[in-house]
Amino acid sequence: NAGVTQTPKFRVLKTGQSMTLLCAQDMNHEYMYWYRQDPGMGLRLIHYSVGEGTTAKGEVPDGYNVSRLKKQNFLLGLESAAPSQTSVYFCASSYGGLYGYTFGSGTRLTVV
Amino acid sequence: AQSVAQPEDQVNVAEGNPLTVKCTYSVSGNPYLFWYVQYPNRGLQFLLKYITGDNLVKGSYGFEAEFNKSQTSFHLKKPSALVSDSALYFCAVNKAAGNKLTFGGGTRVLVKP
Numbered sequence: 001n002a003g004v005t006q007t008p009k010f011r012v013l014k015t016g017q018s019m020t021l022l023c024a025q026d027m028n029h030e031y032m033y034w035y036r037q038d039p040g041m042g043l044r045l046i047h048y049s050v051g052e053g054t055t056a057k058g059e060v061p062d063g064y065n066v067s068r069l070k071k072q073n074f075l076l077g078l079e080s081a082a083p084s085q086t087s088v089y090f091c092a093s094s095y096g097g098l099y100g101y102t103f104g105s106g107t108r109l110t111v112v
Numbered sequence: 113a114q115s116v117a118q119p120e121d122q123v124n125v126a127e128g129n130p131l132t133v134k135c136t137y138s139v140s141g142n143p144y145l146f147w148y149v150q151y152p153n154r155g156l157q158f159l160l161k162y163i164t165g166d167n168l169v170k171g172s173y174g175f176e177a178e179f180n181k182s183q184t185s186f187h188l189k190k191p192s193a194l195v196s197d198s199a200l201y202f203c204a205v206n207k208a209a210g211n212k213l214t215f216g217g218g219t220r221v222l223v224k225p
Contacts, residue, residue, distance in 0.1 A: 004155075031211055033212075035215075040121075040217065041217065042202065042215050042216060042217040042218050043156075043202065043215040045212065048211075048212060050211060058212075090155055090156070092156075094211070096211055097144055097206050097207075097211050098144065098163055100146050100158050100161055100204075100213070101156075101158075101213060102158075103148075103155035103156040103157070104155050105154060105155045106153075106154075106155050
């Protein structure tokens with residue numbers, strides 16, 4: 001039972017490069033989320049999805065895009081990376097409000 | 113809008129002493145409240161939750177939390193802290209029937225031998 005798997009675990013990008021972070025869950029959860037974690041700022045919601053084929057903006061969506069073509073996968077894209085996007089990114093999934101989230105182990109992204 | 117406040121950036125406690133991590137929340141309607149723990153270079157792990165019922169909730173690793181509706185608080189407690197409890201702790205709130213958790217800024221706990 002893998003839970004929530006994030007790839008890659010680490011990445012260094014140059015300013016202006018693009019990349020995609022992949023999140024996969026094997027728990028048949030409807031809801032999936034992307035957060036970023038920065039020192040002193042806790043977790044901030046970037047985008048989320050309430051089901052296959054649906055996405056919505058969170059608290060800090062600018063500079064990111066997402067897709068949920070399959071229920072088990074939630075992709076986070078950076079079209080043109082900026083140093084301000086240096087962060088640790090966490091994916092989470094859930095059955096819904098009562099159940100809380102299951103988190104992945106995170107992706108540490110550095111943009112130079 | 114919903115929000116969570118964790119007023120202490122860091123809590124220091126001696127091993128064997130009681131540990132308390134404070135959390136207050138703001139949400140319309142009935143809250144669902146959660147505590148998560150994050151060890152270094154790891155994702156967040158679920159500790160416990162309050163949905164309804166008994167105000168004292170027991171969770172993993174000997175932790176418990178008390179829901180206080182009048183004070184809008186959900187403080188995390190452990191009667192006797194261990195060095196291995198040193199980690200970053202997050203409180204989170206969701207409104208009933210909502211599907212997005214709002215997290216506090218986190219409290220770093222340091223348990224000294």
